[in-house]
Amino acid sequence: MKAQTEEKQISQHLVLKHGQKRVIVKRQRSYNLVLDSACKHFPSISRDEVTFQTNQLDVCDGHYVDITAEIWDDAVDLLNIVEVTRRAESISSVPLPNISLPNNQPGPSQFNEQYSSNDGNVTIKLVFPSGEIQTAKISRWPNLLLMLIKYWDNVPLLSGQFWLGCLMGLCGVIMHANRRIRSYTMEDCDCFPVYEDGPFVRKPVIYLYSPSEIDVSVTLSLIPEWSLSVIYPVVAIEDHGQRLEWNVRTHQDGSLTEHYSGLDVSYLFWEAELNLQAFPQSSASKPQLVDTFNPISSTLYDTDSIVIPADKVTVYLDKSLKVLGLHTEARTSFITYWLPYILKHEYIALRFVRQAAYERTASLHISPQPDVVTRVCMLFKGIRQEHLANWANAQMRAEKDVDWWVDVVGVDPARASDVTLFRVLEWGGMEVPI
Missing domain, CATH: 3.10.20.90 (Phosphatidylinositol 3-kinase Catalytic Subunit; Chain A, domain 1)
Incomplete structure (x- = not known):
């Protein structure tokens, strides 16, 4: 060397x-x-x-x-x-604090007894929100919560679930605090970032533009992994949080009137969070199709993303969103909404989701049928400077002309800007845990 x-x-x-x-x-x-x-x-x-x-x-x-x-x-x-x-030689050798645990959680004495089991140990690395990395040599018998208590001073005891994503590009998994560690697939040297919450899809807004005033039904249906968390205008949410329907009247200035409330709005708004009940209790991941978007398993790679300094993201986004068919107000709203999240990082990896894959995750049924639908969803995550060497292709890709995103997303910018057509435009995004 x-x-x-x-x-x-x-x-x-x-x-x-x-x-x-x-x-x-x-x-x-x-x-x-x-x-x-x-x-x-x-x-x-x-x-x-x-x-x-x-x-x-x-x-x-x-x-x-x-x-x-x-x-x-x-x-x-x-x-x-x-x-x-x-270094953590053995969890069982460290006394646990005297704390109140959620219902059905064993106390410290039970915890130490479980760790004395000869069921076998596994050494993993935990990456906490602060960025600290700790090595944990753990028995497979105790439950997750008690293991995290040892290593995470601010572990939220009442939530009962945590998001652990695999750093090596495999699927993340919702790990329930009251389950045995042995019920999850953990191998020696696996490295897991720990979060209190998983990723949320934020600020999808839906614009409707029609050459003449018409009444329109807009139905949004999500896959079971997602549940609607916030909507506006407020209407009934059905199917366990996965489905809603807005009925609106379009106006030639682009505004909408929602029939139930009588509200005049510029767009329809929704956000979704992970539906924890939809996930299996195991971390074993199934192969993902290339043209698949799933909120828990989708991430970014050197092969499909671009990486640029955070302070250059605004210019790149404005150019990219423009070629994807977003008008000035939509581009401005998109960038200003995500900018505070972006500027928390040194570098940003980002990509746009293929529209067909996004549609299978968040199906949009509109009647009467629009002439053109444009749905733009951005995934991004922060990249540390010391990890840039792992993103060489993504950095070079950022120097390319942005037109290539049109084919990736699968949109028709010319028709999306044709004012003689009934057009639908949606934008949103999701920050992927590091």
Whole structure:
């Protein structure tokens, strides 16, 4: 590995990272000296718990792996950032706090007894909302909630469910807090980001444009994995939160009058959240069709997305949305709605969902039938600078002309702008957990 470093000048400094905190330290060939620096700058981790990790080397295959003292001298010249994490030798050796648990949860004594089982252990990595990565060597017997209590100070005890997504591109899974860990498929070295909530589809708005005033029925039907959470104008929601119908009258200025309430609105609005009851109690994932959009399993890859700095997203989005058929007001509303979510990140990976796949997830039935329907749904997620090397193709793709999105989404911009036609336009999006 050292031979590879001779081709470029090696920085005299190294970045140590723990959670959101980063510290530049001197690049030391002595493992113990770097350990001293880590303990100095991250005093919350005791010396005997400190573990160094990286996913930057090719041999890591994208996984975070421990950097041992034996390999430190060989690896240090190839690294720019080193994750400082807390080693967990055994959960059962750490006393649990005296807390109130949800109904049917075993207490700490039962927890420790379960961890003494010889059913086998598995070592996983948990990535928390703060960005901190912790290694957890766990028994397969205890329930998820008690395992998270040990590793997550702010675990919400009353929610009873958590979103764990797999960092390696496999399906995420809703993991229920009162189920045994052994009921989920977890293998050694699996890495899971932990969230209190899963992804939401936000701000889909539906515009209706007709050359003359007409009465229109708009029916929205969602797949079981989604439930409607917010709608406007408010109408009855049926089929366990998966279906609604608006009846409106169009006007030539683009506004709508909803018949039940008499409200005059610019568009129809809906949002949806994950329907936790629809998911199986296992993390085993089924193969996804290429032309499939599912709120729990859809993500972004180097092969289908673009990656750009967050401060350049607005210009890129305006160009892309324009070629996809969004008029000025729709583009402005789209960008200003998502901008606060985007600017929280250094870099953004984004892609637009194929319209046919989106339709199978959120079916839209409109009567009388429109001449053209344009539905634009964006998926995006934040990318850290140290992970940009994994997105080389997506970064190059961002330099291309944006016209290629027209074929990806499957829209007809010319007909979408023809004022002589009855046209429907919808836009929305979803931030994918990192």
